[in-house]
Amino acid sequence: MKTINFEALFSASPNPYVLVDLSLNIVGLNDAYLKVTMRERDDLVGRNMFDAFPSDPDSPSHRQLRNSFDKVIREKAADHIPIIEYAIPLPNGQGFEERFWSATHTPLFNHAGEMIFILQHTVDVTELHRLRALARSSVLPSGPSALIETDMFRRAQAVQEANQVLTEERQHLRGLFEQAPGFMAALSGPDHVFTMANAAYLRLIGRENIIGKSVREALPEVVEQGFLALLDRVYQNGQPFVGRSIRIVLEPDASGASEERFLDFVYQPIFDPDGKVSGIFVQGHDVTEQKRNEEALRESEERFRVIANSIDQMIWATQPNGFHDYYNQRWYEYTGVPEGTTDGEGWNDMFHPEDQDRAWRVWRRCLETGEPYHIEYRLRHRSGEYRWVLGRAQPLRDSSGRIVRWYGSCTDIHDLKHAQEETRRLAAMLAERVAELDEANEEIQRFAYIVSHDLRAPLVNVMGFTSELEAAQTEVERFYQHVLGRDPQLVTPAARMAVETDLPEAIGFIRSSTVKMDKLINAILKLSREGRRVLMPEPLSIGQLLEAQCQSVAHQLQERGAELIVETVPDLTSDRLAIEQVFGNLVDNAVKYLDPSRPGRIVVRGRDLGANVQLEIQDNGRGIDPKDFERIFDLFRRSGVQDQQGEGIGLAHVRALVRRLGGTITVSSRLGEGSTFTVVLPKYISLNSEAA
Template identity: 90%
Template sequence: MKTINFEALFSASPNPYVLVDLSLTIVGMNEAYLNVTMREREDLIGRNMFDAFPSDPDSPSHRQLRNSFEKVIREKLADHLPLIEYAIPLPNGQGFEERFWSATHTPLFTHAGEMTFILQHTVDVTELQRLRVLARSSGLSSGPSALIETDMFRRAQAVQEANQALTEERQHLRGLFEQAPGFMAALSGPDHVFTMANAAYLRLIRRENIVGKTVREALPEVVDQGFLALLDRVHRSGQPFVGRSIRIVLEPSSGGAPEERFLDFVYQPVFDPDGKVSGIFVQGHDVTEQKRNEEALRESEERFRVIANSIDQMIWATQPNGSHDYYNQRWYEYTGVPEGTTDGEGWNGMFHPDDQDRAWGVWRQCLETGEPYHIEYRLRHRSGQYRWVLGRAQPLRDDKGRIVRWYGSCTDIHDLKMAQEETRRLASMLTERVAELDEANEEIQRFAYIVSHDLRAPLVNVMGFTSELEAAQAEVDRFYRNVLERDPGLVTQKARTAVEIDLPEAIGFIRSSTVKMDRLINAILKLSREGRRILMPEPLNMSQVLEAQRQSVAHQLQERGADLVIEALPDLTSDRFALEQVFGNLIDNAVKYLDTGRAGRIVVRGRELGENVQYDIQDNGRGIDPKDFERIFDLFRRSGVQDQQGEGIGLAHVRALVRRLGGSITVSSQLGQGSTFTVILPKYLSMNSEAA
């Protein structure tokens, strides 16, 4: 059974106190209790209350006392017995002495709220009870005996009320003591015995059950750190000790690593009525976090200075009112001014005269509103030239939202500024040039349309006369055959060659040329019409669009024994007719120029590229010479062996359409391996994005 140094708690109290645990085992008492019970401490410590003071279990006093203890344990509230008869045994077995008591039973709790002990405060009212009995036995209902009885009970009631008030006040003070935000403890005597310690103190030292122990016993690790010597000095001198940010290393009794803390505390001596130091009151605050933080701040400021002086930007800081008090080395290197000359408001004189009023106005507005500072102005360089810089600043606020500092930077953007002006100038020129090209393109389209119409008229005549020549050639051929049958001698060799070879060959050449010319004119008209057609964007399922293209070349694929594979394709919103022509031309070319020496394979695949989509048309055909990658997109230009029908317009038409749709087309290829045409288009085509 662990004992409590009860004398240290109530040694100075004249009233009897005894402390029992929840099994009603006596764990401590003060000297006054031993005096009224006429017992020795060793006879009581560790014994049950009813074993140490036996009584008849069926007696009213026994039941009254036990019921009071049980009520305190059950309800965890103090209970009062105004009057209880309870005899106490006399020393040396001399029998029992009848006694009357007024008792208060108070529950005691740990800082975690767990009830651990019951404190019994007793007042011996035997004499008062005897007076009361004497008064009653006299048979007098009035007069001196009645007055004595009345006064006796008035005094008893006053004592009981005083006990109740003391108990409530003690509980109130104990609650304040426990709930105090700072740590507090009370030490008694020259050995510094703990008589009280609040929850904050126990959390700090990470220990419990220190009441009744000396500092040396409860906190042995602090002895060599000088704290016990400080307590001894305060106890001897009677002078308080005040410590600020004092370092202490605590070792938890439950094990674990030692913990470093920093404390602000006071050792305040407590004096008895004779003016002598009877104990020390300890009160303070754990300032470990604050200590580690105003330190973290110093380290942060040092890091800030190192970083600020290692970067290319000019860094500065100001007080809350905007007065500059810090510049990094880049500022002085850039401006060439002596250190300190631009502190306060001297910085404004470094700006171009035309920018000073504007810069100061923006800065003043930011100081008034707390808004971030952002401005471009011309700053005087050490060369004397004014160069454009970008100024930025952000306020630093405390936990209450008040601005405590401003931190800013200046970045030289002069070259960027000049480049932007040049870019704007070039953009203006480009806009004018594009307008000119658009106008020229319109003229070309109109010209192509007119020319194609003008060419078609004589071509129709040529084609008509060719038909007449073909009819005349048939008559000449019949006449020639008749002459040859009747009189071969009339047919000369020249006539034979003219009729049989030259005339058919000339008419055939004219016919093929007019047909080719007709196709060419039709293609030019088609290009002209397409250039003027208004694009109509609509949501498109590209898998369906490409499936329709596969059906259109199904016969050619079957003839060549080739496959067209369409993989998963992203959808887009664009002009359906234009896309059908783009992919129709590319797939038709891929089929047309497959390598007859191997099975043909064409694959169409796609993927998303942010705001764009990419489509690849890959084949294993003849391939294209790298030198022809660009020329194949030119009008009337073709590449490789010319064994397939065509006018050199298809790819030029494809590129024109892709550009009108806001996209681009490129090719990659290896001769004998195959080609891949890559088309990149915007996901969403708007009328404003048309690139015509």
């Protein structure tokens, strides 16, 4: 058993203390104990209590002491002996001296709750016992002897009460020592032998049964790490050592797996009554997690700085109270101010004078409420110009929801803001122009309606008179034939020419012209009515609609030996009548202008463009001259050889309908190869954007 200097904790106590293990071997004692027993430390430490202080095993005092120790071991609770006779050997073999004691035996436990030692606290009551015996043997039953005995009992009671107080104090201190959140241990002598270690210390090193062992024996891995040298230095010079975040590598288990820890600790020298260092008290805290966390935070901050300095935006940060204490390099490059000059409230001077109060008012409200910061203001650029920026900030909160930092950014939106203003200006101009066009279109429609209506009235008269002329022509021809049969000499060449040629041609020309004019007027009226018709959006199956168109031109396709192929096309929501007229006209034109010199082929295909759909009608017909790409969409304008019936209204009507539906129509073509009409329409028609 290694020597344990128990005076590390009880050297200053005037009361005798001795520490024994469960085999009743003495493992520690203080100077007060050596004094009352008149013994040397080396003579007692390591010896059994009953060997060091022998007595007759059959004597009452021996049994009384043995029974107290056994009771403590059995019940794991403190036991008190009010008075026990126990002689102590005198120095130099001079015999034994009769002594009487009051003893308290207290169990001590390790962090696992196992009892490992018994602490004996003794009080020498020999004098008290002798006074009491003298009082009892006095011939006087009262008087001085009675007073002496009464005083003796007061002293005995006082001693007992003092013992109880000391025991409670000792237990309280022991409890505090064991329950302390920081680790603590007591080391004795130049070899730094463990005399005490609390639960936190044992958890730290990951091992038990270190009491009585030196640091070298209990923690061999720390020797090469310099901790033993530190202990030696403190023991030798008597100066405490304070360590902050000191790295230590421990090997807490038999597998040899090492564990890195970081400790804050103090090596405090313990002095004996002569002022010499007798041991070292170790106290500290495991700060490994904290160390791994300022490290994680430091790395996180470093990453933040690298990222913040690598982006084009200006980044800044503030304390919870809004005090600015960080800007990235972009801020200084953008503003051109020296570093640090905009810390705190200095950045307010960077705002345009007209924006300062507003920006501060918004910022203070965010600091009070914790709501995100979002504002546009003008910031002074290094050129001296005030440029518009977008300011944003978000609070960073801890686990309890408390704001610990604000992180914000400034984004230059000066060009964007001017572009937006220009866009709004152009949009206003466009809206005004569209309104003018709408008004003009309405006027044109009203004019077309009025003109067509006014044209129809005289046309009806012309057609009526033409009918009368045709009736008169019949009578003239009958009279002409009658004269010709009776007297051919009466018919002059001029009359013959007028009756047989000129009159029929004139009436036929008048008739064909009025029919053509009637069709034109009907077409104009139709366009006018279509422009005023309210669109009725509905989900449309474009594939079914085109199949219906195929059926309507099936006869013409068969006559021309042509085919019409409808590939997969996307659906949309639009006005059914308008869509039918658009694709009816386009398919009809494709069939009408096929090249008779080769088999005709018409293909309709489409694709989804997201918000829009695109539909194509491709043919291998005669084609269109590029110079006519635009004019074919004009009213009454046609392209190429005019060998097909038409008034030049169909494509104009198609473009008007497509525009009203919110779409566009274009054509691409090569003469002699064919044409492709491309229609782009919104997938969902918006009546608010109708273009008449």
